[in-house]
Amino acid sequence: MAQPGPSLQELIRQRSRAGFVGRSAERAAFRANFTTAPHDERHRFRFHAHGNAGVGKTFLLRELEQTAREQGALTAYVDDSAGSVPEVLAEISRQFAARGTRLKELDRLLAAHRERRHEAELAALAVLDTGPEETGPSTGGRMAARAGVVAAGMVPVVGPLAGMLDAEQLAGAADRLRASLIARFRNHDDLRLVLTPEQVLTPVLLRELSDTDAPWIALFLDTYERTGQYLDPWLHETMTTDRHGAMPATTVVVSAGRAPLDPARWGGLADFVADFPLAPFTEPEARGLLAAKGVTAEPVVEEVLRLTGGLPVLVSTLAESRPTDPDDVGDPSATAVDRFLKWEDDPVHRSAALACALPRWLDEDVFRAAVDCPAEQQEPLYTWLRGMPFVSERGGGRLRYHDVVRAPMLRAERRRSPRGWAQRHRHLAGTFRQWREEAGRGLADPWADDTWRDLRQAESYHLLCAGEREALHKALGDFVPACGAGEVMAVRWARVLVDAGQDADLPAVAAWGTDLTTALHTEGVAAALGLLLRRAVLDAPTQARARLVRGDELRGEGAYPQALAEYDQAVALDPDLALAYRHRSGIRGDLGDHDGAIADLDRAVALDPDNAWYRALRGEHHRIAGRDAEAIRDLTEAVRLDPASAFARASRGATYERAGDLDAALADLERALGLDPDYAWALARRARVWRAQGDSRRQLDDLSRALEQNPDWPWARCERGDALRAAGRDEEAVADLDIALALDPAYTSAYASRGESLARLGRHAEALADLNRAVEMRPGYVWALCRRAVLHTAMGHPEEARADMARVRELDPGALERFADVSVLP
Template sequence: MAQARPSMQELIRQRGRAGFVGRSAERAAFRANFGTAPHDERHRFRFHLHGNAGVGKTFLLREWEHIAREQGALTAYVDDSAGSVPEVMAEISRQFAAQGRRLKELDRLLAAHRERRHEAELAALALLDTQPEENGPSAGGRMVARAGVVAAGMVPVVGPLAGMLDAEQLAHVADRLRASLITRFRNHEDLQLVLAPEQVLTPVLLRELSDAAEPWIALFLDTYERTGPYLDPWLHETMTTDRHGGTPATTVVATAGRTPLDPARWGGLADFVTDLPLAPFTETEARGLLAAKGVTAEPVVEEVLRLTGGLPVLVSTLAESRPADPDDVGDPSATAVDRFLKWEENPARRAAALACALPRRLDGDVFRAVAECPEDDLEHVWSWLRGMPFVTDRDGERLRYHDVVRAPMLRAERRRSPRGWARRHRALAGLFRSWREETAAGRATGELWADQTWRELRLEETYHLLCAGERDALPQALRDFVQACEAGAGAAGRWARALLDAGVDADAEAASRWGTELTAALETEGVTAALGLLLRRAGLDTRTQARARIVRGDALRGDGAYAQALTEYDRAVALDPESAVAHRNRSGIRGDLGDHDGAIADLDRAVALEPGNAWYVALRGEHHRIAGRDADALRDLTDAIRLDPALEFAWASRGATHERAGDQDAALADLGRALDLDPDYAWALARRARVWRALGDPRRQLADLDQALALNPDWPWARCARGDTLRAAGRDAEAVADLDIALALDPAYTSAYASRGASLAGLGRHVEALADLNRAVEMRPGYVWALCRRAVLHAVTGRTEEARADVERVRELNSEALERLSDTDRAVLAPVLAG
């Protein structure tokens, strides 16, 4: 990792780059870190800058990025424009690609993650019965009872229902919910990309980073006071545990925020982390920066030091104007215009700088629309503005004013001309609205709210309307907040932040209060609490109240709070009986709780309200199928296929209905059609395997189960089903291997114990076989098939009385089961049966 020794001239150029003066100790410490090998005890893997606004954290972080690139590092800089861990990874990948290092597999998975999130409709929760009837319910759902989230397209998993359901009911509900997840996200990777994207994406990121040829990898994470709540736990887990694989030792992570690192998380890692508090410039540093800009007259220097308090962003901005006289610096009560732009003689630049302070986010399109300068000067002024010390270039396209400079500029403009302030913000709102309408392109509202580009345009439009003081701006922003919550916690957080920003920037107390309280609710208790606050105090219209109740119900359902979720859906239906979505979502919670009649009634109403909605009709058919009403199921599923012949869910559900009714040819045709539409439909493959079993074709049965497990290797039912198939083929050792995995995934899977017991008996491992069969019967005392297998095992091992007891119990439960015994088993049990 040794680097070529630079010349004196190169060192001088480096130190003077972009006029960067000061922070010599921090720069030296970071540069020296690249001169120590990762295994050297002096090497640090993480640096953290912290200090108040304007102290120069971003400037120094950017300078560190330059230093890292000089050392040949692959670098990425990310700020709070990324609202989640996957978004941060996407930004890292984009910047690496710009440096010639593509993370191809990560890009593929990130694209899939975005698609899966958009596909995940909250109402698409059909409770699919994947358990063979003889197996009964497993407790698999209980094993995954940690609830998912809903608003971003994540499907909820059953949570604790203590006091609502007994253990047997809970097991049935859990099984159906597990199956519903598998149906909705048939590929295991897709399921994880929705429920836990970091678990899928992080190992791939680390693997591709390990393949990088560059000597160093350096990641720079800014505005950590905002991104830390979701980034810090992930970063700690990634850097200090092997959960996601190995992080390359040549990776250096630098973060910058207003507060120190969490001592509870990072306090024990002092040998690997450097924590650097930043204070304002010392007098020596400030004088050095001014001298580098040619500002050396002592009276002027003293005035700059007095006015700026050593804040680097202010020192840099004043130095840029090169004042020659103390009077040029301005008085402490001077406006932002006087302080930052007094010496700018070009009126176009001056006007553009003020106009461009109004938008929160600035790119070339916004600049051209708002800059008050002649067309011929646009490019020159744009280049000048990008070079100003108070402007941060985020990604080569978008700029951001430093808050320490922007805030006083906004105050000055608002006080100078309140009417002009409102007029310019209305114009900006109109600009973002026109772009938003172009993006809409006739799409449905729900689809638009799932589109991040459209949402961001709507958000900036909302911010400017709030700043303009439009009468309906705040009520509309609160109505939009409901939709933002449905789009995900990240979108909701951005909406709350816009309310807070507008409140502060426009001195609008109501918007500021709402922004503060909604942000606090989201950060502490999530979407449920934020919507509760809105419902209690916002005075929403009836339809918006209903929508808020639906979204809140979805969030509660995701948290496993089923009773409260049902109450929210009931309120939504009462508020807006014409809302098909309210009925559809309530049908889901009713189905979760085993109330299929209630679910069907809700779907009846949803279909009546939207008669052409194939998905609603198919869901109703699925509920009929689960309830055992095959004729009604076939009617609805056939109608859904007529409405949407490409709806693979309806084909698969109808195929499963035919299979249970004994029409194996029809089942085979429908399941085949579902798989034509989606070859990776694991649930359809598993259902078709049952058809092959009924048709006596174990080869094809096994092939379908193999493919289903290739798509979803952590599906306990498919593992158990394949184990049963292998056992029936006399391949007991392979069967035990599959059943071992099934039980590792779901230790409370009753039928897997029984099946493994049967295979262990076939291998002559009688003690282990008896233990498994005993466990199955303990878990479900009326388990006839397990009792039969145990009776045969008792007879084989000479325990005649125990065998007789099991036979008598089977006679009490289902005497026909004894008639279905194989000839071999009947021969073994002959003395007992005769007695």
């Protein structure tokens, strides 16, 4: 596709870089890399610039990006405005699209990821009855936990706490969450989009990159000291292994951060990585930059060199103002920014530069709110400001000041007029509050909306900087729903406290932000909320919600006693918080206490009688507990409240099937599948109706469709194995049962079923081993004892057969009538 013409932002950047001076060695090496074929051993696939703040990393990265574009490269620039790998991929896709290259499949999957991630937060709280009813975690769950699946984020609610829990707790969490997600999501890829989004998104990214017709692809990753925590392992795996597919050899990745690359990860790849350690400008480089801007008077040059220490951002800032007289300089301890402001002749420019330092980020709307000037001056003034060397464009078109420049500006303004400082921050807080209220109209849950959350963060930052009496209390209270929105949002909220504390010289606020950030990074959301609850003075409703979110985190990690204690405290703190009863019902169900779960849902329904989801969950608990009449009552009411609830329809259909009302079961399950054609749990339950009606073809069709959606579902594998065995297709049955047992080695009935099919195939020794295992795992397993008695007879073991039959008569005399081939045994 044809590249569109340059945007206004690009024209400004082009003019800004026209006088770029310095870093000649780095620029030359990067440019030469495009003239070296990827298969040439001199070619580098990864560049990393590193150095202290103000040393010019972002300037260099932007210069290298422009160099790459001149070589025909398709480029994207990402900084810490993206907080996860999916967010980085979304930003790359957005920028590629702006340059005429659409990554359509990646965009589709990113949209699905955002939707499914939200659903996962609900699914993790609703444990469904999708597998064999056995107590304790399966061996498969234990193996997954020991392999680090949960710690790596497979439990989407609270992966970081995994290290604090033992393998047994993690195993239980993995089993229950896997079952709940399988029952909720449409297909296997939806499940993977929640649990391991990088594994789904990265192969698509690489395929679509390979399909582009650009001669080069260049990705630029700034502020790597922050983004590297999640980007570096992903990037290393993507670039050095085939796990996600082939990355085009014409791809170049450039990153910039304060520290060198991790030698443990990249040290063995020196032949493929170019390291750019950046120091302050040398005197010749600084003089060259000043000369390029027309600053040549020796006394002025010497003063600039003395003040800046060669830091490129400050040299560029001072050069842009083109000072001519060092006699302007007063206090020799004043900062370089003070010099810039004194050398700026236009008082309107000077005032705007100071006013726009106050917000953490700028767009044209924020600029108009921050700067007091006539309307006709606003557009040219904004254009001037965004062209300044210390202003850079970040994600979403927002502008930010460089920290090295912004920090002294803020100090100067705060000290010059403390009351004026507070007043301007209050004005900005009010502006962001008005925008937030407008954005929140009609939203059922504003904390799920990115725009609303951004505006809320900005409002809180300015209230904190203004020194408002209740600002810290409100910000700490908001940390609770921020945690409920996910760890990325919790980290961003803690960062608001850090920034406000540093920018406004509020040590207590900064300490809160630092401590919460440390807790989030080292132990996770539950630990951060624990810190908040121990140290902050919160009202009872806020404490209750904090306990609720903390309970969800602990439950997701399998720490059930601790989670239950949190829910108990939430209910005690706020007896009218329906959600607390709803969540406590889930963990009681996890622990097998369905009466307790139903009691909690009774209270939740009483508080919110029109909530269809609460009704449906209570009906599901009644179904699991075998109370069919109560289940039908609740599920029918849930359907009335929400006729589009596939969950309620499917659960009621499963209840009718067990009660023997096959027509009603079929009607409900078909309605559920009409609402969600790929609902695997409903397909598997309808298969049981077909089995009861003797329709083996439809039974197998539904089970096969269910497995297309969820290939790793042990229960559906076993169900299909049983159906194949009943149809006389024992070899195929064994294949399915093999997979079921590989997925869950503690699946008792799968051993019994496979043993029977193996016996019919004449593989008696293997059959006996399987049946023995089933009986060992469940000594009262009548059907397995019957099948083993038949097998013992066939193998010429009459004594063993008689012993099994005696045990069957003791356990269930009626079994002899149900199984014709058993009734003829001695």
